[in-house]
Amino acid sequence: MSVVFFAIAAILVISGGIGVVAARNIVYAALSLLVAMVGTAGVFLIGLAEFLALVQLLIYGGAVVIVILFSLMLTKIQDFEFLTANKQWPIALIVAMCLLGLLGISILVEGSATTTMGSTNISELGLSLFSDWAIPFELASLVLLIALIGAVVIVRRDNGEDK
Amino acid sequence: MELIYFQLLAAILFCIGIYGVLARRSAVLILMSIELMLNAVNINLIGYAAFSSFGSAHRNLGQVLVIFIITIAAAELALAMAIILRLYRNKNNVNVDELDILKG
Missing domain, CATH: 1.20.120.1200 (NADH-ubiquinone/plastoquinone oxidoreductase chain 6, subunit NuoJ)
Structure with missing residues (x-):
């Protein structure tokens, strides 16, 4: 199905x-x-x-x-x-x-060896994200912040620019 | 369900993205094709995460990687759209074949 x-x-x-x-x-x-x-x-x-x-x-x-x-x-x-x-x-x-x-x-x-599917629930995912992957998580948030500020800086009109 | 379906779907989507990056002229279209390729990688990772034979402690590794890929893709999209808007304002043109100001 x-x-x-x-x-x-x-x-x-x-x-x-x-x-x-x-x-x-x-x-x-x-x-x-x-x-x-x-x-x-x-x-x-x-x-x-x-x-x-x-x-x-x-x-x-x-x-x-x-x-x-x-x-x-x-x-x-x-x-x-x-x-x-x-x-x-x-x-x-x-x-x-x-x-x-x-x-x-x-x-x-190559083929695939395993045919059984296993799920991970959301609480396990969150626990792993904030314990094992805490530092990469914080770095990713920093990257996102810098990228958004950079986007604003790139698009902003300069003072001398007309229109 | 088998892992091979996920792998084949990811391969097809990735090749569609490769074609889009190589063949289209508009910078916005190239950006959309890159998003397609990132999605192909995500599908592949989800497939491997569902079918992995790891214990439950390590099974969520694939999903964590997908979360990071989505984050980086969003950051990349924001910067790329900013650069495209800037190019449009300065050059009135987003055709990548005619943007050769970096050529020496």
Whole structure:
């Protein structure tokens, strides 16, 4: 039964991904990204990671796609509207296909040893995050703070700049 | 369910992201493709976390790594959008083929 749900989520993810790289209009590409992110949250649910499915919906569906759409709205959208692939797209397609073949062969040859799934509950995850991983957690919060301040500094208009 | 489904889905999504990074001209599209590739890595990690044969004390390692990847991806997106908006304001252009001011 879970295979059926996984197939539905996988179809969402793959069609959303293809929509991102094939759309001619950038707003459609951003909305395809949203579809791919929601599908990824479904895959996380099937992988018994409920908390991360929620985080995925909140961060990607609620923040990342909205940030992209807002920044498109704040600039003149007609300059972005019609997207084209560049001249090297056949080479890019060949590279991607070769990588897919390589990864697929290595995955299929290696096989998987374990077939039983195990879940981790949220309290264990939080305990591990704040005991074993406390210092990386604090560093990550510092990185996030610095990145956001840096983004504000980069976007801010200089004094001498007109408009 | 088997681990191999997660691995194959992650491989397909990663290759779609690679194609997007190599073939599209718009910087915003390249950023979205990078997000797709990060998601492929997250799917792979979740699969391994669910099917790992570790004890329960170490089983949540994969999910902790996914939390850090999502954090770094959010920081990266904020900085990259800031740089793209700045480029748009200064150059009126986000086509990466024409942004060659760093070329010597």
